[in-house]
Amino acid sequence: MEFSAEQIADLVNGIVIGDPTVIVSYISKIEDGTPGTLTFLGGEKYQNYLKDTKASIVLISENFIPKDTSELPTMIVVKDAYASFNQLLRYYNDLRTHKTGIEDPVFISKSAILGQDLYVGAFSYIGNNVKINDHTKIFPQAYIGDNVTIGENCYIGPGAKIYNDCTIGNRCVIHAGTVVGGDGFGFEPLAEGYQKVPQLGNVIIEDDVEVGSNCTIDRATIGSTIIRKGVKLDNLIQVAHNVEIGEHTVVAAQTGIAGSTKIGNWVMIGGQAGIAGHLKIGDRVIIQGQSGVMADVENHKRLFGYPAIDYLKYQKSFIYFKDLPKLVSRLKKIEEKLDK
Numbered sequence: 001m002e003f004s005a006e007q008i009a010d011l012v013n014g015i016v017i018g019d020p021t022v023i024v025s026y027i028s029k030i031e032d033g034t035p036g037t038l039t040f041l042g043g044e045k046y047q048n049y050l051k052d053t054k055a056s057i058v059l060i061s062e063n064f065i066p067k068d069t070s071e072l073p074t075m076i077v078v079k080d081a082y083a084s085f086n087q088l089l090r091y092y093n094d095l096r097t098h099k100t101g102i103e104d105p106v107f108i109s110k111s112a113i114l115g116q117d118l119y120v121g122a123f124s125y126i127g128n129n130v131k132i133n134d135h136t137k138i139f140p141q142a143y144i145g146d147n148v149t150i151g152e153n154c155y156i157g158p159g160a161k162i163y164n165d166c167t168i169g170n171r172c173v174i175h176a177g178t179v180v181g182g183d184g185f186g187f188e189p190l191a192e193g194y195q196k197v198p199q200l201g202n203v204i205i206e207d208d209v210e211v212g213s214n215c216t217i218d219r220a221t222i223g224s225t226i227i228r229k230g231v232k233l234d235n236l237i238q239v240a241h242n243v244e245i246g247e248h249t250v251v252a253a254q255t256g257i258a259g260s261t262k263i264g265n266w267v268m269i270g271g272q273a274g275i276a277g278h279l280k281i282g283d284r285v286i287i288q289g290q291s292g293v294m295a296d297v298e299n300h301k302r303l304f305g306y307p308a309i310d311y312l313k314y315q316k317s318f319i320y321f322k323d324l325p326k327l328v329s330r331l332k333k334i335e336e337k338l339d340k
Contacts, residue, residue, distance in 0.1 A: 001025060001095060005057050008038065009076045011091060012084040014059070018074030024056050027089070033058075042082035059085050097155070099137060115152070127164065145181070151207065163219060169207035169229065177214040180205065184218040184225075184241025184259060197221060199241060206230075212237065212253070228265070240277070252289065264299065274306075286311070 006020040028037035030046055033055025040059035041050055047064060050072060057074050061081040069075065078084040099119040102108070106120050112130040120126070121140030128146040136154040138144065143161040150156065151170035160174045163181030174180065186197035201220025205227045211217070212235035219225060220242045227239070230248040238256040239245070245257075246265035255269055258277030263269075267281060270289030275281070282299035292306035302311040309317075320327070 001092070003038075005074050005076060008057065008059075008088065012059070012076065012078050012087055014076040014078040014084065016074065016076055017065075017069055018072070020074075022056050022074045027092070028055055030055065030058065038088070040081040040085040042080070042085070059088075097137070103140070109146075121158070133170070139176075157213070163203075165202040166219070167202065167204045169205055169209065171208050172205055173210040174205075175211060175213040175215075175235070178211050178216070180211075180217045181219040182216060184221055186221050186241065201225065201242070203227070209233075215239070218243075218259075234271070246283065 002023050002025045004020065005016050005018070005022050009016050024036055024038040026037045028034060028039050030039040030041055030049045030053050033039045033053040035054055035056055037055045038057045038059065039053060039055040041047065041064055042061055044064070050058065050066065053073065055073055057076060059081045060075045060077055062077050062079055065077060066072065100117055102120045103122040105122060106124045108120070108126045109128045109130065111128045112126050114132050115134035115136065117135045118132060119137040121138060121142065123140050124138050124142045126144045127148070130144050130146070131149045133150065133152040135152055136150055138156045139158040141159045142156050145162060145164035147165045148162050150168040151172065153171045154168060155173045156162070157174055157176035159177050161179045162168065166181040168174070181203045183199040186199055187194040188197055199219050199221050201223045203217050203219050203225045206229040208229055209227050209231045211233045214235055215233055215237045217225060217227065217239040218241045223242060225239065225242055226244045228245060228247040231245050232250045234251060234253040236253050237251055240257060240259040242260040243257050244262045246263055246267065248265060249263055249267040251269040252271035254272045257263070257275045260277055261275055261279045261281065263281040264283035264285065266284045269287045270291065272290045273287050273293070275293045279293065280296045281293070282297055282301065284300050285297050286302040287293060287308065288304040288311065291304055291308040293303060294307040297303065303309065304311045304314040
């Protein structure tokens with residue numbers, strides 16, 4: 001796909017300085033720019049790259065325009081180059097991933113209800129009483145179980161699995177390899193071993209949620225595991241049965257959330273964090289990476305460590321913790337003197 005500077009300026013409501021007919025077909029970082037690519041300058045620390053970049057077009061914020069532009073590449077001046085660049089990335093990605101139609105072979109149950117302008121990739125399976133709304137894309141080898149509902153403008157990645165009875169909202173993204181609605185980890189200990197507890201609930205994912213690759217969101221034992229609107233999950237995350245994640249919460253990779261824990265709105269959870277079961281995490285809490293949360297957390301708290309404590313308390317404690325060997329040695333010497 002090729003675009004001229006003039007076409008790009010029209011898309012982002014910008015002004016061209018230089019050749020409006022210059023063509024680009026890809027994007028690049030400003031320091032790695034090559035002919036035929038588009039890049040952007042959105043921060044002062046990158047200004048030195050402007051005169052040396054080989055990119056054909058540079059999106060530039062209006063407050064960073066140099067006085068002399070005679071020997072610079074074609075520029076498109078916008079209010080916020082970073083925001084405009086992201087707008088172009090979304091536009092380009094929509095063009096790149098736009099597919100329609102039903103490939104062959106696929107299995108689609110006769111009782112499934114399919115919307116308009118769908119894409120269903122080869123080797124996908126769509127079960128009984130499934131409802132898929134308009135403009136949704138189901139990529140190859142996806143599995144959509146019985147009684148699943150998927151909203152409009154969704155992306156279901158290659159090899160994703162959505163088990164029976166689950167609900168996916170509008171504009172959701174489920175990346176490759178993710179499993180939605182697998183059984184929760186429920187077993188009853190008996191004298192002869194562990195007996196499985198049937199997991200009869202489902203998973204509800206609300207609008208505008210994105211789930212990374214190879215995540216697992218377990219179905220509820222009874223009721224629903226719920227991912228509220230606007231949540232963003234990184235790759236390799238485990239969400240156990242009956243968990244509820246509040247609106248616009250973000251969770252980084254390799255985090256595990258144990259069963260029946262309720263997480264509030266606008267929470268930020270760092271990578272490799274672990275959260276025990278049956279807890280209540282308040283709104284706008286920040287949990288630093290690799291922390292282990294073992295108790296309820298009030299609103300607006302920031303935690304670190306294992307077991308996780310207040311972030312500032314942890315930082316102060318660490319000052320002493322790293323010097324523990326020296327402190328112990330000094331204590332022993334003091335004890336020896338006292339004994340004498």
